[in-house]
Amino acid sequence: MTDSRSAAPSTHPAIAFIGGGNMASAIIGGLIRxxxxxxxxxxxxPWDQARAALLQHHGITALEQAGAALERAELVVWxxxxxxxxxxxxxxxxxxxxxxxxxxxxxxxxxxxxxWLGTERIVRTMPxxxxxxxRGMTALFARPAVTPPDRALVERTLxxxxxxxxxxxxxxxxxxxxxxxxxxAYVFFFLEAMTQAGVEMGLAAEQAHRxxxxxxxxxxxxxxxxxESPAVLRQRVTSKGGTTYAAITSMEQSGMAQKFxxxxxxxxxxxxxxxxxxxx
Numbered sequence: 614m615t616d617s618r619s620a621a622p623s624t625h626p627a628i629a630f631i632g633g634g635n636m637a638s639a640i641i642g643g644l645i646r647x648x649x650x651x652x653x654x655x656x657x658x659p660w661d662q663a664r665a666a667l668l669q670h671h672g673i674t675a676l677e678q679a680g681a682a683l684e685r686a687e688l689v690v691w692x693x694x695x696x697x698x699x700x701x702x703x704x705x706x707x708x709x710x711x712x713x714x715x716x717x718x719x720x721x722x723x724x725x726x727x728x729w730l731g732t733e734r735i736v737r738t739m740p741x742x743x744x745x746x747x748r749g750m751t752a753l754f755a756r757p758a759v760t761p762p763d764r765a766l767v768e769r770t771l772x773x774x775x776x777x778x779x780x781x782x783x784x785x786x787x788x789x790x791x792x793x794x795x796x797x798a799y800v801f802f803f804l805e806a807m808t809q810a811g812v813e814m815g816l817a818a819e820q821a822h823r824x825x826x827x828x829x830x831x832x833x834x835x836x837x838x839x840x841e842s843p844a845v846l847r848q849r850v851t852s853k854g855g856t857t858y859a860a861i862t863s864m865e866q867s868g869m870a871q872k873f874x875x876x877x878x879x880x881x882x883x884x885x886x887x888x889x890x891x892x893x
Contacts, residue, residue: 632692633658643773683708702729720887733758749775752789791880
């Protein structure tokens with residue numbers, strides 16, 4: 614990274630990332646596309662391979678460990694695994710007292726983060742992997758000490774990753790984790806099943822995959838643009854006695870909707886367990 618600390622002040626706030634994996638890289642890439650210079654971004658990443666990727670893709674020379682370089686940060690983005698957050702916070706805390714902190718770590722509650730970092734300016738988020746291509750869905754919760762300018766800085770930092778949704782109660786983030794945080798995996802699961810069924814019915818694997826992906830993409834976009842509920846949209850393509858009716862009836866008789874809801878509740882319960890397990 615080019616060192617600009619002695620240069621004229623930048624109009625871009627300095628941002629530090631603790632962790633330089635896929636989610637951090639997606640956010641960093643969006644910032645750079647928005648015009649944020651690489652020299653306004655610091656990254657702490659202990660793994661050699663991840664540091665090499667940051668240099669190759671973004672021109673950022675990441676730090677192996679936390680140090681005084683982090684003192685300039687106005688925003689610190691926490692992109693670490695839940696089980697390593699507390700240890701990383703102890704190393705970072707001496708250098709980031711003036712920053713607002715943004716966590717993308719699953720499960721770790723803001724009470725724990727505030728205690729570990731010695732600040733109340735905490736925003737906790739739950740993104741999902743489509744953020745890697747700018748089509749993510751991220752929910753955010755802010756503690757009361759987070760100011761409107763803090764919120765605006767967080768929104769500017771994340772806006773290139775996709776849609777943002779603020780929630781008023783932190784407990785709602787466990788439900789968000791189950792619904793949208795883990796949600797892409799559910800879509801991939803159904804794509805696998807649809808593709809396999811297509812092959813069993815005589816299509817080539819490539820044909821079945823293309824049809825399944827195209828159907829999910831188109832249906833999701835139709836739902837996004839429509840003022841009608843998913844139930845109404847489903848009913849519009851389900852003529853009684855037709856092929857869609859046969860499929861929907863089979864799924865209803867097997868209790869698929871109830872079983873799918875149970876799966877989401879299991880994900881929500883696990884999100885809560887992570888907070889209990891790795892929190893303060």
